[in-house]
Structures are given as C-alpha cells and as structure tokens.
Amino acid sequence: MHIIKTEINRRSFIKSTALAGGGMMLGFNWMAAGIPAGNTTVNVPDEWFEFNGFLKISPSGQITIQSPNPEIGQNIKTSMPMIVADELDADWTRVIVEQAPLNTEIFKRQLAGGSQSIRQGWQSLRMAGATAREMLKSAAAEKWNVPVTEITTQNSMVFHQKSNQSADYGTLASIAAQQEVPTEISLKTPSSFHIIGTSKANVDGRKIVTGQPLFGLDYQKEGMLIAMIAHPPAFGLKLKSVDDQEARKMPGITDIFIFDTYIPGTSKSAFDNTSFNQQVAIVGRSTWEVLQAKQALLLEWAPQDEIIEKRTLFDRTIEVITPSGLENTSQHQQWMDETAQKECKVVRKDGDPDTVFSNAAFILERSYEAPFLPHNTLEPMNFFAHVTDEKSELAGPIQTPEIMEKSLSERLGMPLEKIDIQMTRMGGGFGRRLYGHFLVEAAVISQKVKAPVKLIYTREDDMTSGIYRPMYRATYRAAFDSSKNLTGFHVKAGGVPESPLSANRFPAGAIDHYLAEEWSVPSNISVGAWRAPRSNFIAGVEQSFLDEVAEYMGVDPIEFRLELLEKAKRAPVGKDNDYDPDRYAGVLKLVREKADWTKPTDKETGRGVAAYFCHNSYVAQIVELKMNDEMPVVTKVTAAVDCGIVINKTGAINMTEGAIVDGIGHSLFGRQTFSDGSPEHSNFNTYRLIRHREAPKEIQVHFVESSLDPTGLGEPPYPPVIGALANAMYNATGKRHYNQPFLNQPS
Amino acid sequence: MAQISFSVNGKKQIVDTDPATPLLWILRDHLNLVGTKFGCGVASCGACTIHLDGKAMRACVLPLSAIADKEVTTIEGLSEDGSHPVQQAWVDVDVAQCGYCQAGQIMSATALLKQYPNPTDAQIERGMSGNICRCGTYLRIKEAIKRASENMK
Ligand code: FES
Ligand code: FES
Numbered sequence A: 001m002h003i004i005k006t007e008i009n010r011r012s013f014i015k016s017t018a019l020a021g022g023g024m025m026l027g028f029n030w031m032a033a034g035i036p037a038g039n040t041t042v043n044v045p046d047e048w049f050e051f052n053g054f055l056k057i058s059p060s061g062q063i064t065i066q067s068p069n070p071e072i073g074q075n076i077k078t079s080m081p082m083i084v085a086d087e088l089d090a091d092w093t094r095v096i097v098e099q100a101p102l103n104t105e106i107f108k109r110q111l112a113g114g115s116q117s118i119r120q121g122w123q124s125l126r127m128a129g130a131t132a133r134e135m136l137k138s139a140a141a142e143k144w145n146v147p148v149t150e151i152t153t154q155n156s157m158v159f160h161q162k163s164n165q166s167a168d169y170g171t172l173a174s175i176a177a178q179q180e181v182p183t184e185i186s187l188k189t190p191s192s193f194h195i196i197g198t199s200k201a202n203v204d205g206r207k208i209v210t211g212q213p214l215f216g217l218d219y220q221k222e223g224m225l226i227a228m229i230a231h232p233p234a235f236g237l238k239l240k241s242v243d244d245q246e247a248r249k250m251p252g253i254t255d256i257f258i259f260d261t262y263i264p265g266t267s268k269s270a271f272d273n274t275s276f277n278q279q280v281a282i283v284g285r286s287t288w289e290v291l292q293a294k295q296a297l298l299l300e301w302a303p304q305d306e307i308i309e310k311r312t313l314f315d316r317t318i319e320v321i322t323p324s325g326l327e328n329t330s331q332h333q334q335w336m337d338e339t340a341q342k343e344c345k346v347v348r349k350d351g352d353p354d355t356v357f358s359n360a361a362f363i364l365e366r367s368y369e370a371p372f373l374p375h376n377t378l379e380p381m382n383f384f385a386h387v388t389d390e391k392s393e394l395a396g397p398i399q400t401p402e403i404m405e406k407s408l409s410e411r412l413g414m415p416l417e418k419i420d421i422q423m424t425r426m427g428g429g430f431g432r433r434l435y436g437h438f439l440v441e442a443a444v445i446s447q448k449v450k451a452p453v454k455l456i457y458t459r460e461d462d463m464t465s466g467i468y469r470p471m472y473r474a475t476y477r478a479a480f481d482s483s484k485n486l487t488g489f490h491v492k493a494g495g496v497p498e499s500p501l502s503a504n505r506f507p508a509g510a511i512d513h514y515l516a517e518e519w520s521v522p523s524n525i526s527v528g529a530w531r532a533p534r535s536n537f538i539a540g541v542e543q544s545f546l547d548e549v550a551e552y553m554g555v556d557p558i559e560f561r562l563e564l565l566e567k568a569k570r571a572p573v574g575k576d577n578d579y580d581p582d583r584y585a586g587v588l589k590l591v592r593e594k595a596d597w598t599k600p601t602d603k604e605t606g607r608g609v610a611a612y613f614c615h616n617s618y619v620a621q622i623v624e625l626k627m628n629d630e631m632p633v634v635t636k637v638t639a640a641v642d643c644g645i646v647i648n649k650t651g652a653i654n655m656t657e658g659a660i661v662d663g664i665g666h667s668l669f670g671r672q673t674f675s676d677g678s679p680e681h682s683n684f685n686t687y688r689l690i691r692h693r694e695a696p697k698e699i700q701v702h703f704v705e706s707s708l709d710p711t712g713l714g715e716p717p718y719p720p721v722i723g724a725l726a727n728a729m730y731n732a733t734g735k736r737h738y739n740q741p742f743l744n745q746p747s
Numbered sequence B: 001m002a003q004i005s006f007s008v009n010g011k012k013q014i015v016d017t018d019p020a021t022p023l024l025w026i027l028r029d030h031l032n033l034v035g036t037k038f039g040c041g042v043a044s045c046g047a048c049t050i051h052l053d054g055k056a057m058r059a060c061v062l063p064l065s066a067i068a069d070k071e072v073t074t075i076e077g078l079s080e081d082g083s084h085p086v087q088q089a090w091v092d093v094d095v096a097q098c099g100y101c102q103a104g105q106i107m108s109a110t111a112l113l114k115q116y117p118n119p120t121d122a123q124i125e126r127g128m129s130g131n132i133c134r135c136g137t138y139l140r141i142k143e144a145i146k147r148a149s150e151n152m153k
Helices: A077-086 A117-144 A169-176 A205-208 A245-249 A287-296 A329-341 A355-359 A403-411 A438-449 A459-462 A534-553 A557-570 A580-594 A649-668 A717-735 B024-031 B085-093 B101-115 B121-127 B138-151
Strands: A002-005 A017-018 A022-029 A053-057 A063-067 A094-097 A153-156 A157-160 A164-168 A183-187 A225-228 A237-243 A253-260 A278-284 A298-303 A307-313 A316-322 A345-352 A362-370 A380-386 A392-396 A417-421 A453-456 A471-481 A484-494 A512-520 A606-614 A617-628 A631-642 A699-703 B002-008 B011-017 B049-052 B055-058 B071-073
Touching: A022 A117, A022 A169, A022 B085, A053 A117, A053 A169, A053 B002, A063 A077, A077 A094, A077 A117, A077 A403, A117 A153, A117 A157, A117 A164, A117 A169, A117 A183, A157 A169, A169 B024, A205 B049, A205 B085, A205 B101, A225 A287, A225 A438, A237 A253, A237 A278, A237 A403, A245 A253, A245 A287, A245 A471, A253 A438, A278 A287, A278 A438, A287 A484, A307 A355, A329 A362, A329 A471, A329 A484, A329 A512, A345 A557, A355 B024, A362 A534, A392 A403, A392 A438, A392 A580, A392 B055, A403 A417, A403 A438, A438 A453, A453 A557, A459 A557, A471 A534, A484 A534, A512 A631, A534 A606, A534 A717, A580 A631, A606 A717, A617 A649, A631 A649, A631 A717, A649 A699, A649 A717, A649 B138, B011 B024, B049 B101, B055 B101, B085 B101, B085 B138, B101 B121, B101 B138, B121 B138
Parallel strands: A063 A094, A225 A453, A392 A417, A484 A512, A631 A699, B002 B071
Antiparallel strands: A002 A183, A017 A022, A022 A053, A053 A063, A153 A157, A157 A164, A225 A278, A237 A298, A253 A278, A307 A316, A345 A512, A362 A471, A380 A392, A380 A453, A471 A484, A606 A617, A617 A631, B002 B011, B049 B055, B049 B071
16 A cells, blocks of 8 residues: 655645535645655755645536646546546546636646656545545445444445445535545555556547547637738748738728737747747638638748747746758758768767777768658647637637637736636647647737637648657667677767757667767758657668667577666666666567567568657557568557556557557658748648558557556657568568668659 | 429428539538538548438439439438447447548438348448548448348348
C-alpha cells in the first residue's frame, strides 16, 4: 500500500465543499500528489495548493471529474475516469469527464503535449478518488453509527456486513461533504486495481459515429459569420496591397480588411509563433461565399525584412531572428552541406574520441536527411470568437488555452478575467495546436466586425502557413579497431532551423569514446513541435546506423544493442545518461520473443528492428515486409512498450498502432518542399499521407508488465518504427535508405 | 441563385443559393448537419463522404446543381442512436482516436458493404483508400468492417 499525504505544513492539497444542490465536491491540484507520507520537509510550490481539478459526486450518484486538459485524441477522457473510478471503488459507468471551461483563477497549466496529461494526473486523480472513498466511508459510519473500519466499498456502494446495511454513494455524498478531509490516505497497490489495466471503449465513441457536433469546426452560435484569411504565398513575403473591389461585391460578403495578428513589437510567447503576421480577413455569411470572395481578391506581395523579436518560453526569454529572402529546398540542402562541414557546438564528449578516430582501423560514416513536414491534422485550423467591449468568448481546438489567453489579453488589451476560452474536441493535434495564432486571428477579426465569427482555414491555408517539423540532417561515425570492436562513436546533427540532437540518450553511456555535436541554419520557414519532437528524426536514423554497425561487426542487431545496454548498466560512461538500461533492454527482449526473431523468415520477407526511449517511455519494434517493386508491403509490426502501468489497454493499443502507421507513412511519403519561399505541396492531392492499403497488415502490441507510474504513449511509439522500417527494407532489398521520404512520390 | 430541391436523410429540402455550392457546405452551413466533415475540399481525403442515391460520393466537390431531386444520406441519417450495424461495429471495435475522419470512413464502409457484403481484405483496402485517417486507425477500421459484415448477416 502506498500512503500519501493530503496536507503539508497544515495546508491541504484537497478541499471539500458541499454542493448547492446536495452532494460533494473535492478540489485538488493536478501537480500536487506524490509526496510520500512522513516527508514534511519538502518544499512545495505555492501553486500546488491552488485547486485546478474537481471531483463531484451528485445525490444521484453521478461522478464528474473536471479536467483542465484538452482531448486531442489521446483518449484521456476515457482513461482519467478509469483512474478515479478505480481508487474510488466507483461504478465505472457513472464516472464522466467534463472539459472544464478555462478560468485561470482556478485552473493552472492546461497543455496537452509531450504525452504529459496522464503523467501529471495519475497521482492526483488517485488521491482525489481515494480521499472521496474514505470520506464516503466515514459518512456511512456516522449514519449507521458503526466503526469506519468495518465499512467496505464496491461499485459505488458502501457496505456494512455485520448490520447488513448498504447505501449508494449518491445518497451519502451530502454527509460525506461534511466529513474531515483525511490528512493521509492509502492508495491501492497495482495488483488490486480492477479497472486500471482493463479495456474501456472511448467514452465519446457513440457521439463520434453518429456525427455529433464535437469539433471546433462544428461550433455554431446565433448570428455567427464565417471568416477566412489570405496569407502571403511564400515565406519571406508580406502583404503589399489588396484590391478587393470585385470580392466586396460578391454575395454574402460583409467585410474584407487587413489586420495584424499580433501588434508588432509586443511581447510574445513561443506559442505565438506565426509566419505571417499581417493578413487579409474575408468575412461573410457562409463558407462557400467567403471562399469565392477570397479567390477573387487581387493581392500583391513585397519582400519581408528580417525580423528580430523576443519570445518567452515558460520562464525563459529567447531572441528569435527570422531572416529575409525566398528560400528553396535545394538551397536548404546546400546550407546544410556547408554548415555540417564547419566546426560546431560540442554538446557531449566522453573519453578521447579524437585519438580513437585517428587510430581507428576502420571508420563507418553515414549521413541521413529528412524534410520539413506539415502536421496535417485532419481537422484544419479553426476557431470561434466573439469579442465585444465587455468580454471575449472563444471556443475551438487548442492545446495551450492558458498561454493563449494571456496572448489574447495582451493583444485585445482586455483583462484575463474577461476572456473565456472553451476547448472543443480536436480533430488531431500532433503539436500543431500548441501554436494558437489562429485563435488570436479569430478574436481580432471578431473585434473588428463586431460579431461572432468562426475562422476557418482551408486545407491549403493549413498546409502552407508554416509551423512545420524542421528539416534535419545527421552524420554518424563509428570507429573500429582491427578486430572490428566498436571503439568510438560520433554524431553530428543539425537542421533548418533547429538541431534534433539529444546527446545524453543511448548509445551515450555505453561507449567509452563518444562525441555529440550540433549545428543549425537560420531560416524563415517557421517550425514547431511535431509528434515526438526531435526524436521523430534522430531515433530512426540512429537506429538505422546501429543496424549498419552491427552488420559490420557481424553480430545480431538485438544482441549488439543488448551488449551495449549491459555495459551502460554495469559501467556507465559519463554522466546524465537519461535512460534506464534495464527497461531499454526489457522492451528489446520482449519484442525479440514475441516476433520470433531467432527463427529465420521466408525468402521474400525482410525484417528490421529498432528501439528508442523518449517522452519517458521505452518502445522496441520489429517490422516485417515484402517488396512489391519499390513499395514495401508491411506484413507485420510487433511492438513492445514499457510505459509503466497501462491504464486503458484498448486505448493504449490504438495509440501505438496509430503511431506505427503514422511513422511508416511519414517516412515513406511525407515532405514539404519550397520553391522561392513557396510551399510546393498544399493539399492531399499532391501531399501524400499513408492510406488504408499501405498500412501494415498486422500490428501486435505487447506491454511490459509494470508497477511503475504511467508515462505517455502519444509520442514514444512513433520514432523507432522509422528505423525498423528502413532496416527491414535493407534486409529485403540489400539497399539502405538514408534520406526520407524513402519513396520518391507521387502516389 | 437557384432553388433546388432534394432530400436529405428522408426529409425534403429546398435550398436557394448559388448552384455551384458544394453539397458539403449546404449540409454544414445551410442545413446544420455538421457530421459530414471538411478535410481537403478536393476529393482527396474522404472526410466529407455521403451517399447520393445510395452511392458513396465526396460532398466537397458535389455541386448543389448535381443533386436536384436526388436522395442524400449523411452520417446523421444512418441511424440517430448509432444502432446501424456499421456504427455499432465502430463503437464495439473502439476505432476512433481523434474521431474526425470516422463519419466519412463509416459512410464509405457502409457503401462498400452494400457492394461486397463479405469483403476480402483486398476489397476493403481498395474501397477504403480514398479515406485518410491521420491518426492511423486503419487496422481497426478493417476489423470493424469485418465485424459489421458478420453482424449484417
Ligand atoms: S473534404 Fe471532401 S474529400 Fe476531403
Ligand atoms: S481518428 Fe483522427 S483522423 Fe481518423
């Protein structure tokens, strides 16, 4: 049993309130739990005593959790109630999650990204559930006048066996609200979970299949107008003039005007990243009419000067320089070639790599490259806004509502408490909806036209307005002695405009002489977080390189990795190695067993393996495929995942399968290229996403049995599959793929 | 402007607007049926799939003028409560992630099952490749189609 404290220094992390209409409400904090009992000396930040999550039990027995975290398809609306229901011994079907409206007075930190939602909520939700259960028990003890120790709970009912009494949670909730909040509560041990670890179907499943208005794009309000934007066709251009004579006369058009998303020179957060600050707004009564008018605009563009601005990222301030000029993909490649030759920043150095490389009997050197990638959430960017002099009401798909609320306050000159942002379900996120310029655009447009508006991006707007995954390059070198022992390892990685390097990850720590360096090239193509940032590139290429190293040494690629991990465990090199060699080895061993790795495959089948640790979870994958000309037909992917305790099996499997399909798709087909600053792909007729017929025929997902706290799953299964795919393609064809996308377009 | 009449989910509708307006925006903006989704506008993603006289079509490129006197079925018309065997299979198999593509997937799958009541893997793969799922739920979509086919027997 695991005891946690609900108070520290007489200040409580949990607050109980009686609800007006009867029932109880517990306030808690998503960050606060996890302080072991007995530890009263820890310093706890003040914010942890602010309540930002609520657990309500109504007299009817309905249990509601108000979550500050948005749903972007990570299944948290299903897994969060599972956690509460388990500790609370509740009837799972009576627990629901409500998306809490944003109110910064009570809610802190609303950010769905980095696979963090469940990690943060885990202990807090358990604490809230267990506290409520204890209070319900003491309510029953009081009512029946029996000792609380004789009370048991199950399925939303309280029992006293001796006197043969029982009561529903709902009927006790009002009395429970009057009980003292216990200062210490015990959480269940993982072996006594009865809901966590099972499979519960998506709670919104039926709403989704019946087409209910769940998404931002579905949002409607009385008197609402439709707005669209026209942005420069190329990075490095800005608006020069607008001729809207024709467009204005078109039916249904109410307004056309130029606007600034942000006021130039004001302070911005990193999530205010936008490529085109000045744009044209087209507003009218229906989408089609607005679209027609948008096409009738005659727009002129002029070169954009260099922009230097400061952006804050949480508590850091960074200076961002956006150069001028119209860039081309071939130029990006040339810049990368040149920069990669130059001396660059040493991020980590163990031992004496210089000497080892100069004395090497053989050096294996390989370079890898991958292009810019748009996120392409299937629901394009959109937002609803209604801004009046008194208040601002917004609704839509956003991953950073709290941060954007501040931006909006600054932009509109309106105090925070007059701004309300509601989160809708999101048709995909992948990092794109961390950057909320479209929300600010909607608000600015609404303020100007003095009416509620819904801003809609066309697919073309969405795919050509930036915030891409950066373009990346990495060069790996391995040094060997004359007996083909691996003696040194060197990675030099960079990108336009950011480096993908994570210098302290495997194989750092396993090799005596190790050097990691990075570089970057400035660019005006805007970039941002994209599913499993940096790892989405570096994992796959590192795992491809390790495959070649193992091949050169003549050892089995899994054995090779396991030996390195053994070394990292027994005699780790250097400091700050940020992985656990045992858990890393654990997923490799599990995938080896489950995919029958030691049995040879049939002649046409190619097989490849990869493993990676990122976002706190470990994933190993084996890809099996056959070639159909140039096109790999993936027959089977086996995945072994260590993400601690699995909360909802079906959700976790779905997420892992999706990430595998996504990784295979993007490495085979995905790329955005540029010609004179203009993105060359703007819709799904020329930008190829993986389709049903190209998806793996079979995916098997296995989880490592674990009693460790859960970690994220939205991102970790994505990065390694790219390496496993490349290695399997080599195994089938004898040809290595170094540059993504592996297949050269079009469909 | 032109008055065009057609039926949606069994209900007669008369719309008076630009006859070039794609059915997608008629449904979403004029008739408040937002289950049919916008993903690309160029018939490349399948998010807007509906049935026109029983055949799966992309509503984003179907002008109003082409549907005069025809019968349109949208996701809302399959069943109100999700009891249609294809919708039910989708719930049972727990297909959705973000869920945005799924209405279109279900409309394509329903049309496919009409054509092939016992579809092979290859028929499913071919028939469903016009519908993108950015979240990558293709394997569960295939499983749900097979489940629906079983349940429809
Ligand atoms: S929106 Fe019609 S096919 Fe994409
Ligand atoms: S479930 Fe998200 S696009 Fe298909």
